[in-house]
Amino acid sequence: MKIVKTRPELCNGCMECMLACSKTLYKVEDPEKSAIRVKKVDKKSDEYEIHVCDHCGECIPVCNTGATYKANNKTVRLDRKKCVGCYICVGFCPSNALYYHSDINEPIKCIACGSCTRACPTGAIFMEEK
Amino acid sequence: MSKITQKLLEMKKAHKVLQKMEYRFDKVEKGYANQTLYINLSDNTIKSKPVTQKMKDIFTGGRGFGLWLLWNAVSGDTKWNDPENEIVISSGPIGGITQYPGAGKSLVVTISPTTGSVVDSNVGGYFGPLLKFAGWDAIEIQGKAENDVIIYIDGNNGYVTIEEAPEEDVDSHLAAEQFTDMYADNEEDKRNVAVVSAGQGAENTLIGVLNFSFYDVKRQVARLKQAGRGGTGSVFRDKKIKALVVKYKGVKGDSNGPVDKQKIIKAGIKIHREIHDLDKDQCRMREVGTAHLTEIMNDYDLLPTMNYQYGSHPDAIKLHSDIFKQKYFTQNMADGCWYGCSLACAKGVDDFELKTGPYKGQKVCVDGPEYETVAGLGSNCGIFDPEFVIEGNFYCDTYGIDTISTATSIAFVMECYEKGIINKKITGGLELNFGNKEAAMELIHQMGQGRGFGKTVGLGIRRMKKLFAEKYGQDPRLLNDIGMEAKGMEYSEYVTKESLAMQGGYGLALKGAQHDEAWLIFMDMVNKQIPTFEDKAEALHYFPMFRTWFGLNGLCKLPWNDIEPADNAQTDEPAKVPEHVQNYVDVFNGVTGRNVDKDDLIIQSERVYNFQRIFNLKMGYGTREHDAIPYRSVGPVTVTEYESRAERYDKQLKELGYDIDGKSTKEKVKILREYREDQYEKLCDAVYKRRGWTNNGVPKLEKVKELGIDFPNVVELISRYQ
Numbered sequence: 001m002k003i004v005k006t007r008p009e010l011c012n013g014c015m016e017c018m019l020a021c022s023k024t025l026y027k028v029e030d031p032e033k034s035a036i037r038v039k040k041v042d043k044k045s046d047e048y049e050i051h052v053c054d055h056c057g058e059c060i061p062v063c064n065t066g067a068t069y070k071a072n073n074k075t076v077r078l079d080r081k082k083c084v085g086c087y088i089c090v091g092f093c094p095s096n097a098l099y100y101h102s103d104i105n106e107p108i109k110c111i112a113c114g115s116c117t118r119a120c121p122t123g124a125i126f127m128e129e130k
Numbered sequence: 131m132s133k134i135t136q137k138l139l140e141m142k143k144a145h146k147v148l149q150k151m152e153y154r155f156d157k158v159e160k161g162y163a164n165q166t167l168y169i170n171l172s173d174n175t176i177k178s179k180p181v182t183q184k185m186k187d188i189f190t191g192g193r194g195f196g197l198w199l200l201w202n203a204v205s206g207d208t209k210w211n212d213p214e215n216e217i218v219i220s221s222g223p224i225g226g227i228t229q230y231p232g233a234g235k236s237l238v239v240t241i242s243p244t245t246g247s248v249v250d251s252n253v254g255g256y257f258g259p260l261l262k263f264a265g266w267d268a269i270e271i272q273g274k275a276e277n278d279v280i281i282y283i284d285g286n287n288g289y290v291t292i293e294e295a296p297e298e299d300v301d302s303h304l305a306a307e308q309f310t311d312m313y314a315d316n317e318e319d320k321r322n323v324a325v326v327s328a329g330q331g332a333e334n335t336l337i338g339v340l341n342f343s344f345y346d347v348k349r350q351v352a353r354l355k356q357a358g359r360g361g362t363g364s365v366f367r368d369k370k371i372k373a374l375v376v377k378y379k380g381v382k383g384d385s386n387g388p389v390d391k392q393k394i395i396k397a398g399i400k401i402h403r404e405i406h407d408l409d410k411d412q413c414r415m416r417e418v419g420t421a422h423l424t425e426i427m428n429d430y431d432l433l434p435t436m437n438y439q440y441g442s443h444p445d446a447i448k449l450h451s452d453i454f455k456q457k458y459f460t461q462n463m464a465d466g467c468w469y470g471c472s473l474a475c476a477k478g479v480d481d482f483e484l485k486t487g488p489y490k491g492q493k494v495c496v497d498g499p500e501y502e503t504v505a506g507l508g509s510n511c512g513i514f515d516p517e518f519v520i521e522g523n524f525y526c527d528t529y530g531i532d533t534i535s536t537a538t539s540i541a542f543v544m545e546c547y548e549k550g551i552i553n554k555k556i557t558g559g560l561e562l563n564f565g566n567k568e569a570a571m572e573l574i575h576q577m578g579q580g581r582g583f584g585k586t587v588g589l590g591i592r593r594m595k596k597l598f599a600e601k602y603g604q605d606p607r608l609l610n611d612i613g614m615e616a617k618g619m620e621y622s623e624y625v626t627k628e629s630l631a632m633q634g635g636y637g638l639a640l641k642g643a644q645h646d647e648a649w650l651i652f653m654d655m656v657n658k659q660i661p662t663f664e665d666k667a668e669a670l671h672y673f674p675m676f677r678t679w680f681g682l683n684g685l686c687k688l689p690w691n692d693i694e695p696a697d698n699a700q701t702d703e704p705a706k707v708p709e710h711v712q713n714y715v716d717v718f719n720g721v722t723g724r725n726v727d728k729d730d731l732i733i734q735s736e737r738v739y740n741f742q743r744i745f746n747l748k749m750g751y752g753t754r755e756h757d758a759i760p761y762r763s764v765g766p767v768t769v770t771e772y773e774s775r776a777e778r779y780d781k782q783l784k785e786l787g788y789d790i791d792g793k794s795t796k797e798k799v800k801i802l803r804e805y806r807e808d809q810y811e812k813l814c815d816a817v818y819k820r821r822g823w824t825n826n827g828v829p830k831l832e833k834v835k836e837l838g839i840d841f842p843n844v845v846e847l848i849s850r851y852q
Binding site: 085 | 228318392472
């Protein structure tokens with residue numbers, strides 16, 4: 001299974017990854033609807049943090065509906081049909097890599113498709129075996 | 131076709147539809163469906179009633195709606211088993227949101243068989259929220275059916291039926307499973323079906339519960355949560371209701387129609403994170419649920435032991451929550467009784483092989499045990515055996531009898547047996563010594579099945595006291611001292627002797643001796659934060675009002691203070707958990723679009739709380755004399771009890787200026803009693819004053835006017851007591 005891995009030191013904060021992700025997941029270019037998030041370490045800094053799901057699976061046992069599950073390819077996926085939008089998985093994510101948006105009834109979660117890595121101009125994110 | 135399916139099909143085929151009503155419903159708006167469902171089983175009426183703005187403004191929802199509907203249905207003469215008595219079930223405007231923990235509760239309101247007055251009981255499971263999403267803020271059931279019936283509400287296809295249902299089992303673990311399987315299209319659909327049922331014990335006792343189901347998709351079993359207090363299940367079976375079944379498919383994060391979902395999500399994620407980070411070091415609710423309390427109560431001498439005579443026992447270690455965690459509770463399950471509950475306290479024991487009774491040898495999923503059941507069936511009966519507690523828990527649930535009232539009643543008859551008040555002839559041969567777990571289990575089966583001495587115990591303590599005094603000539607004063615009930619409801623499982631405020635928490639509770647209005651022992655006894663009568667009265671005003679608010683909104687109390695923010699101790703009023711209070715303000719405003727603040731929550735509650743007190747008055751109670759409590763909850767009844775805490779009691783008497791040198795323990799018991807009983811009366815004085823009530827415990831006319839509950843029949847009623 002390949003997942004998104006990061007080299008934050010290469011990130012220039014262009015947000016192309018977030019736009020690519022939201023476009024893949026929700027057909028819009030809106031960083032607030034992205035499953036990968038880039039933010040400055042602090043306001044004054046030129047350094048960035050990158051938060052993205054590492055498919056650890058800690059969101060699976062906490063889900064009441066069985067919406068979070070391990071797919072055949074071992075990535076952790078969210079079945080939107082089963083999900084009732086409780087956001088326990090968001091609160092319980094050890095990497096803070098699940099998100100919400102009021103237009104969307106379920107958490108926003110990485111599906112390890114790699115579209116963000118393809119959009120990244122600096123190599124700060126890339127696909128690699130877990 | 132599988133055998134089970136064939137059996138279910140035959141059961142369903144045996145149904146006879148007595149009435150059907152079709153309805154159209156668009157969607158829930160701002161937390162309300164804006165209509166309630168009225169059913170009369172005597173004449174098979176089904177109709178819709180509008181929810182008016184006035185109802186929302188005055189009663190908010192949930193318990194408030196239940197009380198209002200019931201108030202209009204019964205007279206002061208209505209008895210629990212009269213046809214006009216109703217069972218009303220309602221969640222509340224917040225009930226059904228998925229983003230904040232503890233937001234799927236239902237409130238059951240009825241005239242109680244054991245107290246004779248109005249009772250409310252708060253319960254989890256999916257019924258209340260699914261009922262609302264199906265189009266109904268409340269269901270109100272009046273009348274009595276001739277034969278066993280079910281009420282089926284189909285929220286997707288828009289119809290309600292009353293159906294005779296002769297073949298399904300009555301015991302709840304079977305009934306919940308059968309109705310879930312019967313009405314679900316397939317395995318995935320089962321979570322969209324919720325069942326309310328009561329077992330055979332609800333017919334055979336006056337302490338019946340209602341079991342509210344939720345389908346656990348991971349265990350693949352219909353779990354049960356109980357509306358435990360006050361005999362709601364006995365009313366249900368008296369009406370010959372076998373089950374209420376609601377089906378609604380399509381629950382989503384916006385099903386409750388919130389005005390500002392963002393606000394709710396924000397509060398929800400914040401507390402989910404808190405629970406993730408802090409629960410393991412605070413209450414461990416996710417690991418052991420409320421069972422974590424057993425060892426704490428034992429350590430503080432508060433664990434009821436042998437009918438509340440004592441507060442701890444060396445063998446209590448055998449009931450430690452670590453044992454339940456290691457040997458019994460399945461770990462890492464999503465044990466929320468509604469979606470979004472990250473506190474997940476609904477623990478379960480899986481594959482538990484029953485050793486006794488009609489289901490002996492079967493492996494079952496047991497819901498719980500929770501603290502109350504561990505303390506009640508365990509230490510309070512002098513039985514320190516976790517497997518006895520688990521088995522007793524299972525049978526109480528499936529028979530539909532309240533584990534608290536069952537346990538407290540058994541503890542009472544055990545003390546009566548040991549004191550010679552009753553004997554083997556009366557118990558039908560049961561040797562009811564403390565610790566006799568075989569006899570206690572047999573008694574549970576007798577209660578559930580309506581056999582032998584179980585029929586007597588199932589009447590509850592108030593009726594037993596009368597019976598033992600009148601029929602067997604026993605001393606009514608002693609029976610009143612050791613029979614742990616108030617207003618006719620058996621005590622839940624805390625020793626209150628050393629906390630005057632908590633004595634009031636029980637005695638001044640509207641429905642009877644339940645701790646859900648106020649739990650003040652630590653504030654009072656341990657942390658000594660409320661030393662004066664005025665302090666205690668303030669606590670006995672604020673906390674009952676604040677906690678009432680949960681029941682108006684379809685909420686659970688536990689996520690309020692069984693998890694606390696990391697900096698809670700540094701706030702001005704840690705006992706109130708200010709940050710969580712603000713969460714509730716945000717969630718309420720987010721759902722309803724209103725703009726309330728924390729003080730408004732208290733006013734919302736005060737309206738309903740005072741109305742319920744007046745409802746007690748309507749039913750012939752609700753005055754000072756009915757706030758009396760048994761002396762066992764106030765101080766040591768016997769010499770042995772005194773001597774078990776002699777140092778504490780001697781010290782108290784000396785500090786009060788009594789010369790106790792040379793006094794016998796019997797004399798000291800008497801002196802202490804006079805003092806403590808007087809303290810309780812003074813506490814009542816202070817609380818009534820703080821609540822705006824007369825010295826007889828009746829809300830004053832000006833208070834009622836201020837709250838806007840001055841309906842003509844309310845004014846007429848209380849005017850007689852001003």
